[in-house]
Amino acid sequence: MTEIALATGFLLILIGLYGALTNRNLLRMIVAFSVANTGVNLVLVGVGYLRGRAAPILDATLPAAEAPARIIDPLPQALVLTxxxxxxxxxxxxxxYAYRLYLTRGTLDISRLRELKW
Amino acid sequence: MIRRATVLLLLLGLGGVFSALLFGYTPDDELNRTAAYYAGQTVRDTGAANIVTAIIVTYRGLDTLGEVTVLFLSAAIVGLVLAHGARAGGARRRPIPPGELLETGSRLLTPLILLLGVHIFVNGHLTPGGGFQGGAILASATLLLLLANPMRRFSHRLIRLLESLSGLLFVLIGLLGLLLAGGFLDNRILPLGTLGELTSAGAIPLIYSLIGLKVGAEFSSMLAALAETQEP
Amino acid sequence: MSALLPAMGLLLSAAMLVAALMAVRGRRSLPISILAAGLVSLLASVQFLLLAAPDVAMTEAAIGSGLTTFLFFFILARVRHD
Known part of the structure; x- marks a missing residue:
């Protein structure tokens, strides 16, 4: 399960970066960035997973004394939530900012925004 | 062509790094020391049943304060950037008024959505969920009202008041922890209670509710700022 | 049970990768790209549930998948309008 999550997360990062680097439309680039963002989160949660353990929430069936042997690492989950x-x-x-750029320049195509190009 | 080749080369390199990471990864059998501490001591330290909540609100509470500050800043910048975006004049189309069905439906659903959001962040220390999720659900009530009637305007004064008041109380509770208990944002200023009850875990439900209100107000102000760019 | 979990994980992963490719390919229309990115987030939240992280799953479903998609559509509607 960890391996599946890690592999998927890495592939999502690569797909997202590919999209962000090859697309010319700013909105498409932002969509690709959000895909890569999801990939990073998946990798982080995957690292915290341990085989056959439960979620880090205690209740009657999971008393506090047994918690260290039965729950998964809670820290990556807190980080990913952030x-x-x-x-x-x-x-x-x-x-x-993309919308503002569109209002002033009338385009979202980055190949037509050349002021800062060198 | 050269561009595409460079991109592919870069991605191949990154893919190589990632595959090295993936194939060199050996899963642990035991929790590492930090995680074992959190797993073993959370109940004694904080009295919260949901360990993720305990980490977010108490152990790493300062990070969460920074996080809601970042969120506040981004909401403020979105408002600032979009405030001048609304053009004067332009095609002032008469908006189609929302139908009876949308009006009634949104009026029926909004209190239920707000109730669900409050339920989620009040129970943050017992069940999955908490301030961030509950806050997003509160903001989705705003979203529903905006979708039902795009011309609806929200009181910025109310959103701002809610946002700054909950932020202020959050910091004040943190300072109380410094005075009465072990340190900034320590939750033991209130009795820890018994595990699994609503009024347990010290100040955690209080702090997480304030975070929920703050996050809900921040997302709502983002959505309202986006919606207000529509008309001149 | 023990074989079911990885099987579901694999299935979800395949669906996520297909949706991600749909999201970044330039040939599709922009609303389809945005919806596909939202679908990636939604499937990721199910994946988080399988990875025993219900808190993260809720956050991803409410914030990552819900609010982000709507933010994109708000901006898209403004850009299309004129």
């Missing part, structure tokens, strides 16, 4: 929320913040920023 990463997802920050990810939507950065996506919103990218979209807002």
């Amino acid at each position: 990463a997802i929320v920050i990810g939507v913040g950065t996506t919103a920023l990218m979209l807002a």
Whole structure:
């Protein structure tokens, strides 16, 4: 299961980077970035997974004394939770700037935005 | 052509690095020391049943404060960038008024969605979910109202008040932890209670509810700022 | 049970990769790209559930898949409008 998650996550990162580097439309580039973002999260959660263990939530069937032997690593999950929320913040920023660029220049095609090209 | 070849070469290199990582990966059989500490001591330290919540709100509470600050900043920048985006004049099309069905349906569903969001963040220390998920669900009520009637406007004063008040209380509770308990954002300023009850885990439900309100207000203000670019 | 979990994981992974390729290929229309990216997030949240991470699964479903897709569509509607 860990291997599947890691392989999928790495492939998603590669697909996302490919899309971000080859597309000319800014919105498509942002879509590709969000795909790569999902891939990174999948890799991080996959690293925390241990075979045959339960989610890190205690209840009557999983008392605190048995927890270290029966739950998976909770730390990557907490980090990924943060990463997802920050990810939507950065996506919103990218979209807002893309829209602003569209308003001033009338295009989303990066090959037509040449002011900073050298 | 050269461009595409460079991209493919770069991706091949990255793929090589990734495959080395993948094939060299050996899964652990035991928890590492940090994770074993969290697994063993969370109940004694914080009294929360959901260990992920305990890590987010208490052990790494400062990170979460930074996180909601980053979210606030990005919501503020989205508002700033889009505020000048609304053009004056332009084709001022008369919007089609929302039908009876949409009006009634959204009025029926909004309280239920808000209730679900509050339920999720109040129970954050017991069940999966918490402030971020509950906050996103609160914001989806805003989204529903906007989808039902794109011309609806929300009170920015209310959103701003909710956002800054919950942020302020969050920091104040953190400072109380510094005064009354072990350190900044320590949850033991309130009794830990028994594991699995709603009023347990000290200040965790309180802090996570404040985070939920703050996140909900931030996402709502992002959506409202995006919606307001529509009309001149 | 023990064989079921990896099988479901593999199936989900295959679906995610197909959706991701649909999302980044330039030939499809932009709404389809955005929806495919949302689908990747949604399938990822099921994958997180299989990886015993219900908190992350909820976050990904509510924020990564729901809100992000709607943000894209808001901007797309503005850009298309004129």
